Amino acid sequence: MMRKVLAPLVALVFLILMVAWMAGVFSPRIEPGLEPLPAPALEASLQVRAIEQPLYESVPASVRAKEATDISSRLLARITAIQVRAGDSVEPGQLLIELEQSDLRSRESQAAEQVRAASARLLEAEQNLRRAQDLIQRGVLARADLDRARSNYDALVAEKAAAEQALEEVRTAVSYTRIVSPIRGRVVDRFAEPGDTATPGTRLLSIYNPLTLRIEAHVRESLALSLENGQPLVVEIPALGIELPATLEERVPAADPGSRSFLVKVQIDYDSRLLPGMYARLVVPAGTETQLRIPADRIARMGQLSLAWVEVRGRAERRILRLGDEVAPGEFEVLAGLASGDRVLPVPQQ
Known part of the structure:
Protein backbone atom coordinates (compact mmCIF):
# COMPACT_ATOMS: atom_id res chain seq x y z
CA MET A 1 0.00 0.00 0.00
CA MET A 2 2.87 2.34 0.90
CA ARG A 3 4.58 1.67 -2.43
CA LYS A 4 1.46 2.61 -4.36
CA VAL A 5 1.40 6.01 -2.67
CA LEU A 6 5.15 6.76 -2.83
CA ALA A 7 5.60 5.98 -6.53
CA PRO A 8 3.30 8.72 -7.83
CA LEU A 9 4.58 11.14 -5.22
CA VAL A 10 8.21 10.60 -6.28
CA ALA A 11 7.27 10.99 -9.91
CA LEU A 12 5.46 14.28 -9.17
CA VAL A 13 8.43 15.66 -7.23
CA PHE A 14 10.80 14.65 -10.03
CA LEU A 15 8.59 16.37 -12.58
CA ILE A 16 8.48 19.57 -10.51
CA LEU A 17 12.26 19.57 -10.16
CA MET A 18 12.71 19.09 -13.92
CA VAL A 19 10.39 22.03 -14.68
CA ALA A 20 12.22 24.22 -12.17
CA TRP A 21 15.59 23.27 -13.68
CA MET A 22 14.41 24.05 -17.21
CA ALA A 23 13.07 27.42 -15.97
CA GLY A 24 16.55 28.27 -14.69
CA VAL A 25 15.68 28.24 -10.97
CA PHE A 26 18.98 26.57 -10.12
CA SER A 27 21.11 28.75 -12.48
CA PRO A 28 22.74 32.02 -11.36
CA ARG A 29 20.61 35.04 -12.41
CA ILE A 30 21.80 38.15 -14.29
CA GLU A 31 20.43 41.38 -13.01
CA PRO A 32 18.19 43.15 -15.60
CA GLY A 33 19.37 46.34 -17.23
CA LEU A 34 22.01 47.58 -19.66
CA GLU A 35 25.70 47.77 -19.01
CA PRO A 36 27.22 51.25 -18.88
CA LEU A 37 28.97 52.33 -22.07
CA PRO A 38 32.64 53.22 -22.05
CA PRO A 54 9.96 67.97 -50.41
CA LEU A 55 7.31 65.59 -51.67
CA TYR A 56 6.25 65.24 -55.30
CA GLU A 57 3.33 63.52 -56.99
CA SER A 58 3.38 62.19 -60.55
CA VAL A 59 0.18 63.05 -62.41
CA PRO A 60 -0.75 61.28 -65.69
CA ALA A 61 -0.61 63.73 -68.58
CA SER A 62 -0.59 63.92 -72.38
CA VAL A 63 1.36 65.78 -75.04
CA ARG A 64 -0.93 68.22 -76.85
CA ALA A 65 -0.44 70.83 -79.55
CA LYS A 66 -1.47 74.35 -78.64
CA GLU A 67 -1.77 75.23 -82.33
CA ALA A 68 -3.72 72.50 -84.10
CA THR A 69 -6.54 72.53 -86.63
CA ASP A 70 -8.86 70.20 -88.47
CA ILE A 71 -9.29 70.95 -92.17
CA SER A 72 -12.81 70.64 -93.60
CA SER A 73 -14.74 71.88 -96.63
CA ARG A 74 -17.30 74.69 -96.76
CA LEU A 75 -18.88 73.16 -99.85
CA LEU A 76 -20.61 69.96 -100.85
CA ALA A 77 -18.35 68.86 -103.70
CA ARG A 78 -16.31 65.95 -104.98
CA ILE A 79 -12.62 65.86 -104.03
CA THR A 80 -10.41 65.92 -107.11
CA ALA A 81 -6.96 65.95 -105.46
CA ILE A 82 -5.27 65.83 -102.06
CA GLN A 83 -1.70 67.13 -102.18
CA VAL A 84 -0.39 65.90 -98.77
CA ARG A 85 -0.19 62.77 -96.67
CA ALA A 86 0.29 62.03 -92.97
CA GLY A 87 3.68 63.25 -91.78
CA ASP A 88 4.15 65.90 -94.49
CA SER A 89 5.20 69.40 -93.47
CA VAL A 90 3.07 72.29 -94.71
CA GLU A 91 3.42 76.07 -94.88
CA PRO A 92 0.73 78.75 -94.47
CA GLY A 93 -1.16 79.17 -97.74
CA GLN A 94 0.06 75.86 -99.20
CA LEU A 95 -2.54 74.06 -101.33
CA LEU A 96 -3.85 70.97 -99.55
CA ILE A 97 -7.08 69.86 -101.24
CA GLU A 98 -8.79 70.64 -104.55
CA LEU A 99 -12.54 70.24 -105.06
CA GLU A 100 -14.53 69.95 -108.28
CA GLN A 101 -15.21 73.41 -109.82
CA SER A 102 -17.27 72.74 -112.97
CA ASP A 103 -20.68 73.66 -111.47
CA LEU A 104 -19.30 76.74 -109.80
CA ARG A 105 -17.45 77.87 -112.91
CA SER A 106 -20.72 77.62 -114.86
CA ARG A 107 -22.51 79.70 -112.23
CA GLU A 108 -19.66 82.19 -112.32
CA SER A 109 -20.05 82.62 -116.08
CA GLN A 110 -23.80 83.13 -115.71
CA ALA A 111 -23.28 85.71 -112.96
CA ALA A 112 -20.71 87.55 -115.09
CA GLU A 113 -23.15 87.69 -118.03
CA GLN A 114 -25.84 89.08 -115.75
CA VAL A 115 -23.45 91.81 -114.64
CA ARG A 116 -22.66 92.70 -118.24
CA ALA A 117 -26.38 92.76 -119.17
CA ALA A 118 -27.20 94.96 -116.20
CA SER A 119 -24.31 97.27 -117.12
CA ALA A 120 -25.63 97.62 -120.68
CA ARG A 121 -29.17 98.43 -119.51
CA LEU A 122 -27.79 100.84 -116.95
CA LEU A 123 -25.76 102.64 -119.63
CA GLU A 124 -28.91 103.01 -121.73
CA ALA A 125 -30.90 104.26 -118.74
CA GLU A 126 -28.16 106.77 -117.92
CA GLN A 127 -28.30 108.14 -121.48
CA ASN A 128 -32.10 108.37 -121.33
CA LEU A 129 -31.90 110.21 -118.02
CA ARG A 130 -29.44 112.75 -119.42
CA ARG A 131 -31.63 113.23 -122.50
CA ALA A 132 -34.69 113.74 -120.32
CA GLN A 133 -32.85 116.28 -118.18
CA ASP A 134 -31.84 118.19 -121.32
CA LEU A 135 -35.39 118.16 -122.67
CA ILE A 136 -36.87 119.28 -119.37
CA GLN A 137 -34.56 122.29 -119.44
CA ARG A 138 -35.89 123.14 -122.89
CA GLY A 139 -39.44 122.79 -121.68
CA VAL A 140 -40.48 120.17 -124.18
CA LEU A 141 -40.76 117.22 -121.75
CA ALA A 142 -43.15 116.66 -118.93
CA ARG A 143 -41.87 116.31 -115.36
CA ALA A 144 -43.43 112.85 -115.11
CA ASP A 145 -41.28 111.57 -117.96
CA LEU A 146 -38.16 112.81 -116.16
CA ASP A 147 -39.21 111.06 -112.95
CA ARG A 148 -39.84 107.85 -114.88
CA ALA A 149 -36.35 108.00 -116.47
CA ARG A 150 -34.70 108.66 -113.07
CA SER A 151 -36.63 105.76 -111.45
CA ASN A 152 -35.60 103.40 -114.24
CA TYR A 153 -31.99 104.49 -113.82
CA ASP A 154 -32.03 103.93 -110.02
CA ALA A 155 -33.63 100.48 -110.45
CA LEU A 156 -30.92 99.43 -112.90
CA VAL A 157 -28.19 100.70 -110.53
CA ALA A 158 -29.59 98.41 -107.83
CA GLU A 159 -29.94 95.53 -110.29
CA LYS A 160 -26.30 95.88 -111.35
CA ALA A 161 -25.15 95.99 -107.69
CA ALA A 162 -27.11 92.79 -106.96
CA ALA A 163 -25.60 91.08 -110.01
CA GLU A 164 -22.09 92.10 -108.92
CA GLN A 165 -22.73 90.75 -105.40
CA ALA A 166 -23.99 87.48 -106.88
CA LEU A 167 -20.83 87.27 -109.00
CA GLU A 168 -18.64 87.96 -105.94
CA GLU A 169 -20.49 85.25 -104.00
CA VAL A 170 -19.85 82.70 -106.75
CA ARG A 171 -16.18 83.68 -106.97
CA THR A 172 -15.87 83.27 -103.21
CA ALA A 173 -17.42 79.81 -103.50
CA VAL A 174 -14.91 79.00 -106.28
CA SER A 175 -12.09 80.00 -103.94
CA TYR A 176 -13.40 77.47 -101.41
CA THR A 177 -12.62 74.70 -103.88
CA ARG A 178 -8.91 75.27 -103.17
CA ILE A 179 -8.32 74.48 -99.50
CA VAL A 180 -5.01 75.83 -98.21
CA SER A 181 -3.14 75.40 -94.94
CA PRO A 182 -3.92 78.07 -92.32
CA ILE A 183 -0.79 77.34 -90.25
CA ARG A 184 2.77 76.11 -90.52
CA GLY A 185 2.90 72.58 -89.24
CA ARG A 186 2.73 68.88 -89.88
CA VAL A 187 -0.08 66.68 -91.16
CA VAL A 188 -1.25 64.23 -88.50
CA ASP A 189 -3.62 62.22 -90.69
CA ARG A 190 -5.89 62.52 -93.68
CA PHE A 191 -9.43 61.20 -93.56
CA ALA A 192 -10.49 61.30 -97.22
CA GLU A 193 -9.22 60.32 -100.65
CA PRO A 194 -9.72 61.76 -104.16
CA GLY A 195 -13.18 60.82 -105.43
CA ASP A 196 -14.82 61.13 -102.00
CA THR A 197 -17.51 63.74 -101.52
CA ALA A 198 -16.60 66.49 -99.10
CA THR A 199 -19.44 67.77 -96.96
CA PRO A 200 -19.38 70.97 -94.88
CA GLY A 201 -17.89 70.39 -91.43
CA THR A 202 -16.55 66.90 -92.17
CA ARG A 203 -12.88 66.54 -91.18
CA LEU A 204 -10.58 65.93 -94.14
CA LEU A 205 -7.11 66.61 -92.67
CA SER A 206 -5.64 67.18 -89.23
CA ILE A 207 -2.62 69.48 -88.82
CA TYR A 208 -0.60 70.58 -85.80
CA ASN A 209 2.38 72.84 -85.21
CA PRO A 210 5.25 70.86 -83.61
CA LEU A 211 6.72 74.05 -82.16
CA THR A 212 3.64 74.52 -79.94
CA LEU A 213 3.59 71.15 -78.17
CA ARG A 214 2.80 71.32 -74.47
CA ILE A 215 1.72 69.07 -71.61
CA GLU A 216 -1.84 68.93 -70.35
CA ALA A 217 -2.86 67.14 -67.15
CA HIS A 218 -5.81 66.97 -64.77
CA VAL A 219 -4.43 67.70 -61.29
CA ARG A 220 -6.48 67.07 -58.15
CA GLU A 221 -7.74 70.27 -56.63
CA SER A 222 -5.68 70.11 -53.41
CA LEU A 223 -2.48 70.22 -55.50
CA ALA A 224 -3.70 72.40 -58.36
CA LEU A 225 -4.70 75.28 -56.10
CA SER A 226 -1.11 75.64 -54.89
CA LEU A 227 0.25 76.04 -58.43
CA GLU A 228 0.92 79.46 -59.94
CA ASN A 229 1.50 80.60 -63.50
CA GLY A 230 5.21 80.66 -64.34
CA GLN A 231 6.07 78.07 -61.70
CA PRO A 232 8.87 75.68 -62.81
CA LEU A 233 7.92 72.01 -62.97
CA VAL A 234 9.32 68.75 -64.34
CA VAL A 235 7.79 66.50 -66.99
CA GLU A 236 8.68 62.83 -67.49
CA ILE A 237 8.26 61.08 -70.86
CA PRO A 238 8.38 57.34 -70.01
CA ALA A 239 8.49 56.16 -73.63
CA LEU A 240 11.67 58.17 -74.26
CA GLY A 241 13.10 57.79 -70.75
CA ILE A 242 13.71 61.53 -70.41
CA GLU A 243 12.84 64.39 -68.09
CA LEU A 244 12.11 67.87 -69.43
CA PRO A 245 12.00 71.21 -67.61
CA ALA A 246 8.60 72.84 -67.85
CA THR A 247 6.80 76.02 -66.86
CA LEU A 248 3.18 76.30 -65.79
CA GLU A 249 1.44 78.23 -68.57
CA GLU A 250 -2.20 78.07 -67.58
CA ARG A 251 -4.52 76.60 -64.97
CA VAL A 252 -8.10 76.50 -66.15
CA PRO A 253 -10.07 78.45 -63.49
CA ALA A 254 -12.81 75.84 -63.13
CA ALA A 255 -12.71 72.33 -61.72
CA ASP A 256 -14.17 69.25 -63.36
CA PRO A 257 -17.12 68.35 -61.07
CA GLY A 258 -16.75 64.66 -61.90
CA SER A 259 -13.09 64.16 -61.03
CA ARG A 260 -12.64 67.25 -58.78
CA SER A 261 -9.54 68.20 -60.73
CA PHE A 262 -8.23 71.21 -62.64
CA LEU A 263 -6.88 71.15 -66.18
CA VAL A 264 -3.26 72.34 -66.08
CA LYS A 265 -1.32 73.33 -69.20
CA VAL A 266 2.47 73.29 -69.04
CA GLN A 267 4.91 74.77 -71.56
CA ILE A 268 7.99 72.78 -72.60
CA ASP A 269 10.90 73.35 -74.95
CA TYR A 270 10.73 71.94 -78.46
CA ASP A 271 11.90 68.34 -78.80
CA SER A 272 11.70 66.63 -82.18
CA ARG A 273 11.04 63.28 -80.52
CA LEU A 274 7.74 64.37 -79.02
CA LEU A 275 4.47 63.66 -80.81
CA PRO A 276 0.88 64.65 -79.97
CA GLY A 277 -0.94 62.14 -77.79
CA MET A 278 2.18 60.68 -76.16
CA TYR A 279 1.88 59.69 -72.50
CA ALA A 280 3.67 61.90 -69.99
CA ARG A 281 3.87 62.38 -66.24
CA LEU A 282 3.73 65.82 -64.66
CA VAL A 283 5.71 66.00 -61.41
CA VAL A 284 3.79 68.30 -59.06
CA PRO A 285 5.02 69.54 -55.63
CA ALA A 286 2.96 67.95 -52.83
CA GLY A 287 4.34 69.55 -49.67
CA THR A 288 7.13 68.28 -47.39
CA GLU A 289 7.79 65.47 -44.94
Whole structure:
Protein backbone atom coordinates (compact mmCIF):
# COMPACT_ATOMS: atom_id res chain seq x y z
CA MET A 1 0.00 0.00 0.00
CA MET A 2 2.87 2.34 0.90
CA ARG A 3 4.58 1.67 -2.43
CA LYS A 4 1.46 2.61 -4.36
CA VAL A 5 1.40 6.01 -2.67
CA LEU A 6 5.15 6.76 -2.83
CA ALA A 7 5.60 5.98 -6.53
CA PRO A 8 3.30 8.72 -7.83
CA LEU A 9 4.58 11.14 -5.22
CA VAL A 10 8.21 10.60 -6.28
CA ALA A 11 7.27 10.99 -9.91
CA LEU A 12 5.46 14.28 -9.17
CA VAL A 13 8.43 15.66 -7.23
CA PHE A 14 10.80 14.65 -10.03
CA LEU A 15 8.59 16.37 -12.58
CA ILE A 16 8.48 19.57 -10.51
CA LEU A 17 12.26 19.57 -10.16
CA MET A 18 12.71 19.09 -13.92
CA VAL A 19 10.39 22.03 -14.68
CA ALA A 20 12.22 24.22 -12.17
CA TRP A 21 15.59 23.27 -13.68
CA MET A 22 14.41 24.05 -17.21
CA ALA A 23 13.07 27.42 -15.97
CA GLY A 24 16.55 28.27 -14.69
CA VAL A 25 15.68 28.24 -10.97
CA PHE A 26 18.98 26.57 -10.12
CA SER A 27 21.11 28.75 -12.48
CA PRO A 28 22.74 32.02 -11.36
CA ARG A 29 20.61 35.04 -12.41
CA ILE A 30 21.80 38.15 -14.29
CA GLU A 31 20.43 41.38 -13.01
CA PRO A 32 18.19 43.15 -15.60
CA GLY A 33 19.37 46.34 -17.23
CA LEU A 34 22.01 47.58 -19.66
CA GLU A 35 25.70 47.77 -19.01
CA PRO A 36 27.22 51.25 -18.88
CA LEU A 37 28.97 52.33 -22.07
CA PRO A 38 32.64 53.22 -22.05
CA ALA A 39 33.49 56.88 -22.71
CA PRO A 40 34.93 56.28 -26.25
CA ALA A 41 31.66 54.66 -27.35
CA LEU A 42 29.66 57.67 -26.16
CA GLU A 43 31.92 60.03 -28.05
CA ALA A 44 31.49 58.00 -31.27
CA SER A 45 27.67 58.23 -31.22
CA LEU A 46 25.89 60.11 -34.02
CA GLN A 47 22.58 61.90 -33.81
CA VAL A 48 19.85 60.73 -36.18
CA ARG A 49 19.36 63.36 -38.90
CA ALA A 50 15.85 64.75 -39.40
CA ILE A 51 15.55 66.46 -42.79
CA GLU A 52 12.55 68.29 -44.26
CA GLN A 53 12.23 66.61 -47.62
CA PRO A 54 9.96 67.97 -50.41
CA LEU A 55 7.31 65.59 -51.67
CA TYR A 56 6.25 65.24 -55.30
CA GLU A 57 3.33 63.52 -56.99
CA SER A 58 3.38 62.19 -60.55
CA VAL A 59 0.18 63.05 -62.41
CA PRO A 60 -0.75 61.28 -65.69
CA ALA A 61 -0.61 63.73 -68.58
CA SER A 62 -0.59 63.92 -72.38
CA VAL A 63 1.36 65.78 -75.04
CA ARG A 64 -0.93 68.22 -76.85
CA ALA A 65 -0.44 70.83 -79.55
CA LYS A 66 -1.47 74.35 -78.64
CA GLU A 67 -1.77 75.23 -82.33
CA ALA A 68 -3.72 72.50 -84.10
CA THR A 69 -6.54 72.53 -86.63
CA ASP A 70 -8.86 70.20 -88.47
CA ILE A 71 -9.29 70.95 -92.17
CA SER A 72 -12.81 70.64 -93.60
CA SER A 73 -14.74 71.88 -96.63
CA ARG A 74 -17.30 74.69 -96.76
CA LEU A 75 -18.88 73.16 -99.85
CA LEU A 76 -20.61 69.96 -100.85
CA ALA A 77 -18.35 68.86 -103.70
CA ARG A 78 -16.31 65.95 -104.98
CA ILE A 79 -12.62 65.86 -104.03
CA THR A 80 -10.41 65.92 -107.11
CA ALA A 81 -6.96 65.95 -105.46
CA ILE A 82 -5.27 65.83 -102.06
CA GLN A 83 -1.70 67.13 -102.18
CA VAL A 84 -0.39 65.90 -98.77
CA ARG A 85 -0.19 62.77 -96.67
CA ALA A 86 0.29 62.03 -92.97
CA GLY A 87 3.68 63.25 -91.78
CA ASP A 88 4.15 65.90 -94.49
CA SER A 89 5.20 69.40 -93.47
CA VAL A 90 3.07 72.29 -94.71
CA GLU A 91 3.42 76.07 -94.88
CA PRO A 92 0.73 78.75 -94.47
CA GLY A 93 -1.16 79.17 -97.74
CA GLN A 94 0.06 75.86 -99.20
CA LEU A 95 -2.54 74.06 -101.33
CA LEU A 96 -3.85 70.97 -99.55
CA ILE A 97 -7.08 69.86 -101.24
CA GLU A 98 -8.79 70.64 -104.55
CA LEU A 99 -12.54 70.24 -105.06
CA GLU A 100 -14.53 69.95 -108.28
CA GLN A 101 -15.21 73.41 -109.82
CA SER A 102 -17.27 72.74 -112.97
CA ASP A 103 -20.68 73.66 -111.47
CA LEU A 104 -19.30 76.74 -109.80
CA ARG A 105 -17.45 77.87 -112.91
CA SER A 106 -20.72 77.62 -114.86
CA ARG A 107 -22.51 79.70 -112.23
CA GLU A 108 -19.66 82.19 -112.32
CA SER A 109 -20.05 82.62 -116.08
CA GLN A 110 -23.80 83.13 -115.71
CA ALA A 111 -23.28 85.71 -112.96
CA ALA A 112 -20.71 87.55 -115.09
CA GLU A 113 -23.15 87.69 -118.03
CA GLN A 114 -25.84 89.08 -115.75
CA VAL A 115 -23.45 91.81 -114.64
CA ARG A 116 -22.66 92.70 -118.24
CA ALA A 117 -26.38 92.76 -119.17
CA ALA A 118 -27.20 94.96 -116.20
CA SER A 119 -24.31 97.27 -117.12
CA ALA A 120 -25.63 97.62 -120.68
CA ARG A 121 -29.17 98.43 -119.51
CA LEU A 122 -27.79 100.84 -116.95
CA LEU A 123 -25.76 102.64 -119.63
CA GLU A 124 -28.91 103.01 -121.73
CA ALA A 125 -30.90 104.26 -118.74
CA GLU A 126 -28.16 106.77 -117.92
CA GLN A 127 -28.30 108.14 -121.48
CA ASN A 128 -32.10 108.37 -121.33
CA LEU A 129 -31.90 110.21 -118.02
CA ARG A 130 -29.44 112.75 -119.42
CA ARG A 131 -31.63 113.23 -122.50
CA ALA A 132 -34.69 113.74 -120.32
CA GLN A 133 -32.85 116.28 -118.18
CA ASP A 134 -31.84 118.19 -121.32
CA LEU A 135 -35.39 118.16 -122.67
CA ILE A 136 -36.87 119.28 -119.37
CA GLN A 137 -34.56 122.29 -119.44
CA ARG A 138 -35.89 123.14 -122.89
CA GLY A 139 -39.44 122.79 -121.68
CA VAL A 140 -40.48 120.17 -124.18
CA LEU A 141 -40.76 117.22 -121.75
CA ALA A 142 -43.15 116.66 -118.93
CA ARG A 143 -41.87 116.31 -115.36
CA ALA A 144 -43.43 112.85 -115.11
CA ASP A 145 -41.28 111.57 -117.96
CA LEU A 146 -38.16 112.81 -116.16
CA ASP A 147 -39.21 111.06 -112.95
CA ARG A 148 -39.84 107.85 -114.88
CA ALA A 149 -36.35 108.00 -116.47
CA ARG A 150 -34.70 108.66 -113.07
CA SER A 151 -36.63 105.76 -111.45
CA ASN A 152 -35.60 103.40 -114.24
CA TYR A 153 -31.99 104.49 -113.82
CA ASP A 154 -32.03 103.93 -110.02
CA ALA A 155 -33.63 100.48 -110.45
CA LEU A 156 -30.92 99.43 -112.90
CA VAL A 157 -28.19 100.70 -110.53
CA ALA A 158 -29.59 98.41 -107.83
CA GLU A 159 -29.94 95.53 -110.29
CA LYS A 160 -26.30 95.88 -111.35
CA ALA A 161 -25.15 95.99 -107.69
CA ALA A 162 -27.11 92.79 -106.96
CA ALA A 163 -25.60 91.08 -110.01
CA GLU A 164 -22.09 92.10 -108.92
CA GLN A 165 -22.73 90.75 -105.40
CA ALA A 166 -23.99 87.48 -106.88
CA LEU A 167 -20.83 87.27 -109.00
CA GLU A 168 -18.64 87.96 -105.94
CA GLU A 169 -20.49 85.25 -104.00
CA VAL A 170 -19.85 82.70 -106.75
CA ARG A 171 -16.18 83.68 -106.97
CA THR A 172 -15.87 83.27 -103.21
CA ALA A 173 -17.42 79.81 -103.50
CA VAL A 174 -14.91 79.00 -106.28
CA SER A 175 -12.09 80.00 -103.94
CA TYR A 176 -13.40 77.47 -101.41
CA THR A 177 -12.62 74.70 -103.88
CA ARG A 178 -8.91 75.27 -103.17
CA ILE A 179 -8.32 74.48 -99.50
CA VAL A 180 -5.01 75.83 -98.21
CA SER A 181 -3.14 75.40 -94.94
CA PRO A 182 -3.92 78.07 -92.32
CA ILE A 183 -0.79 77.34 -90.25
CA ARG A 184 2.77 76.11 -90.52
CA GLY A 185 2.90 72.58 -89.24
CA ARG A 186 2.73 68.88 -89.88
CA VAL A 187 -0.08 66.68 -91.16
CA VAL A 188 -1.25 64.23 -88.50
CA ASP A 189 -3.62 62.22 -90.69
CA ARG A 190 -5.89 62.52 -93.68
CA PHE A 191 -9.43 61.20 -93.56
CA ALA A 192 -10.49 61.30 -97.22
CA GLU A 193 -9.22 60.32 -100.65
CA PRO A 194 -9.72 61.76 -104.16
CA GLY A 195 -13.18 60.82 -105.43
CA ASP A 196 -14.82 61.13 -102.00
CA THR A 197 -17.51 63.74 -101.52
CA ALA A 198 -16.60 66.49 -99.10
CA THR A 199 -19.44 67.77 -96.96
CA PRO A 200 -19.38 70.97 -94.88
CA GLY A 201 -17.89 70.39 -91.43
CA THR A 202 -16.55 66.90 -92.17
CA ARG A 203 -12.88 66.54 -91.18
CA LEU A 204 -10.58 65.93 -94.14
CA LEU A 205 -7.11 66.61 -92.67
CA SER A 206 -5.64 67.18 -89.23
CA ILE A 207 -2.62 69.48 -88.82
CA TYR A 208 -0.60 70.58 -85.80
CA ASN A 209 2.38 72.84 -85.21
CA PRO A 210 5.25 70.86 -83.61
CA LEU A 211 6.72 74.05 -82.16
CA THR A 212 3.64 74.52 -79.94
CA LEU A 213 3.59 71.15 -78.17
CA ARG A 214 2.80 71.32 -74.47
CA ILE A 215 1.72 69.07 -71.61
CA GLU A 216 -1.84 68.93 -70.35
CA ALA A 217 -2.86 67.14 -67.15
CA HIS A 218 -5.81 66.97 -64.77
CA VAL A 219 -4.43 67.70 -61.29
CA ARG A 220 -6.48 67.07 -58.15
CA GLU A 221 -7.74 70.27 -56.63
CA SER A 222 -5.68 70.11 -53.41
CA LEU A 223 -2.48 70.22 -55.50
CA ALA A 224 -3.70 72.40 -58.36
CA LEU A 225 -4.70 75.28 -56.10
CA SER A 226 -1.11 75.64 -54.89
CA LEU A 227 0.25 76.04 -58.43
CA GLU A 228 0.92 79.46 -59.94
CA ASN A 229 1.50 80.60 -63.50
CA GLY A 230 5.21 80.66 -64.34
CA GLN A 231 6.07 78.07 -61.70
CA PRO A 232 8.87 75.68 -62.81
CA LEU A 233 7.92 72.01 -62.97
CA VAL A 234 9.32 68.75 -64.34
CA VAL A 235 7.79 66.50 -66.99
CA GLU A 236 8.68 62.83 -67.49
CA ILE A 237 8.26 61.08 -70.86
CA PRO A 238 8.38 57.34 -70.01
CA ALA A 239 8.49 56.16 -73.63
CA LEU A 240 11.67 58.17 -74.26
CA GLY A 241 13.10 57.79 -70.75
CA ILE A 242 13.71 61.53 -70.41
CA GLU A 243 12.84 64.39 -68.09
CA LEU A 244 12.11 67.87 -69.43
CA PRO A 245 12.00 71.21 -67.61
CA ALA A 246 8.60 72.84 -67.85
CA THR A 247 6.80 76.02 -66.86
CA LEU A 248 3.18 76.30 -65.79
CA GLU A 249 1.44 78.23 -68.57
CA GLU A 250 -2.20 78.07 -67.58
CA ARG A 251 -4.52 76.60 -64.97
CA VAL A 252 -8.10 76.50 -66.15
CA PRO A 253 -10.07 78.45 -63.49
CA ALA A 254 -12.81 75.84 -63.13
CA ALA A 255 -12.71 72.33 -61.72
CA ASP A 256 -14.17 69.25 -63.36
CA PRO A 257 -17.12 68.35 -61.07
CA GLY A 258 -16.75 64.66 -61.90
CA SER A 259 -13.09 64.16 -61.03
CA ARG A 260 -12.64 67.25 -58.78
CA SER A 261 -9.54 68.20 -60.73
CA PHE A 262 -8.23 71.21 -62.64
CA LEU A 263 -6.88 71.15 -66.18
CA VAL A 264 -3.26 72.34 -66.08
CA LYS A 265 -1.32 73.33 -69.20
CA VAL A 266 2.47 73.29 -69.04
CA GLN A 267 4.91 74.77 -71.56
CA ILE A 268 7.99 72.78 -72.60
CA ASP A 269 10.90 73.35 -74.95
CA TYR A 270 10.73 71.94 -78.46
CA ASP A 271 11.90 68.34 -78.80
CA SER A 272 11.70 66.63 -82.18
CA ARG A 273 11.04 63.28 -80.52
CA LEU A 274 7.74 64.37 -79.02
CA LEU A 275 4.47 63.66 -80.81
CA PRO A 276 0.88 64.65 -79.97
CA GLY A 277 -0.94 62.14 -77.79
CA MET A 278 2.18 60.68 -76.16
CA TYR A 279 1.88 59.69 -72.50
CA ALA A 280 3.67 61.90 -69.99
CA ARG A 281 3.87 62.38 -66.24
CA LEU A 282 3.73 65.82 -64.66
CA VAL A 283 5.71 66.00 -61.41
CA VAL A 284 3.79 68.30 -59.06
CA PRO A 285 5.02 69.54 -55.63
CA ALA A 286 2.96 67.95 -52.83
CA GLY A 287 4.34 69.55 -49.67
CA THR A 288 7.13 68.28 -47.39
CA GLU A 289 7.79 65.47 -44.94
CA THR A 290 10.29 64.89 -42.12
CA GLN A 291 12.72 62.17 -43.15
CA LEU A 292 15.03 60.39 -40.68
CA ARG A 293 18.42 59.30 -42.01
CA ILE A 294 21.09 57.02 -40.62
CA PRO A 295 24.56 56.16 -42.00
CA ALA A 296 24.89 52.71 -43.50
CA ASP A 297 27.89 51.86 -41.27
CA ARG A 298 25.68 52.18 -38.16
CA ILE A 299 23.35 49.42 -39.39
CA ALA A 300 23.90 45.71 -38.63
CA ARG A 301 22.29 42.98 -40.69
CA MET A 302 21.11 39.78 -39.02
CA GLY A 303 19.27 37.70 -41.58
CA GLN A 304 16.38 39.83 -42.74
CA LEU A 305 16.59 42.14 -39.73
CA SER A 306 18.24 45.57 -39.64
CA LEU A 307 19.60 46.52 -36.23
CA ALA A 308 21.13 49.59 -34.63
CA TRP A 309 22.45 50.36 -31.16
CA VAL A 310 21.15 53.53 -29.52
CA GLU A 311 22.44 55.38 -26.48
CA VAL A 312 19.80 55.45 -23.73
CA ARG A 313 20.86 57.22 -20.52
CA GLY A 314 24.47 56.26 -20.97
CA ARG A 315 23.73 52.65 -21.94
CA ALA A 316 23.40 50.80 -25.27
CA GLU A 317 20.00 49.63 -26.42
CA ARG A 318 19.48 47.47 -29.49
CA ARG A 319 16.71 48.52 -31.87
CA ILE A 320 15.12 46.71 -34.80
CA LEU A 321 14.77 49.10 -37.72
CA ARG A 322 12.47 49.31 -40.72
CA LEU A 323 14.45 50.98 -43.48
CA GLY A 324 13.40 52.75 -46.63
CA ASP A 325 15.44 53.44 -49.74
CA GLU A 326 19.00 54.64 -49.90
CA VAL A 327 18.29 58.37 -50.17
CA ALA A 328 21.93 59.45 -50.42
CA PRO A 329 25.27 57.66 -50.87
CA GLY A 330 25.85 55.77 -47.62
CA GLU A 331 22.57 56.94 -46.00
CA PHE A 332 19.25 55.13 -45.55
CA GLU A 333 15.84 56.43 -44.64
CA VAL A 334 14.51 55.09 -41.32
CA LEU A 335 10.77 54.38 -41.40
CA ALA A 336 10.47 52.92 -37.90
CA GLY A 337 12.68 52.09 -34.91
CA LEU A 338 14.30 55.49 -34.33
CA ALA A 339 13.15 58.98 -33.46
CA SER A 340 14.57 62.41 -34.11
CA GLY A 341 17.32 63.16 -31.59
CA ASP A 342 18.33 59.52 -30.96
CA ARG A 343 22.09 58.96 -30.86
CA VAL A 344 23.24 55.87 -32.78
CA LEU A 345 26.35 53.98 -31.64
CA PRO A 346 28.85 52.12 -33.80
CA VAL A 347 28.00 48.51 -34.55
CA PRO A 348 29.60 46.34 -31.83
CA GLN A 349 32.50 44.15 -32.97
CA GLN A 350 31.71 40.44 -32.72
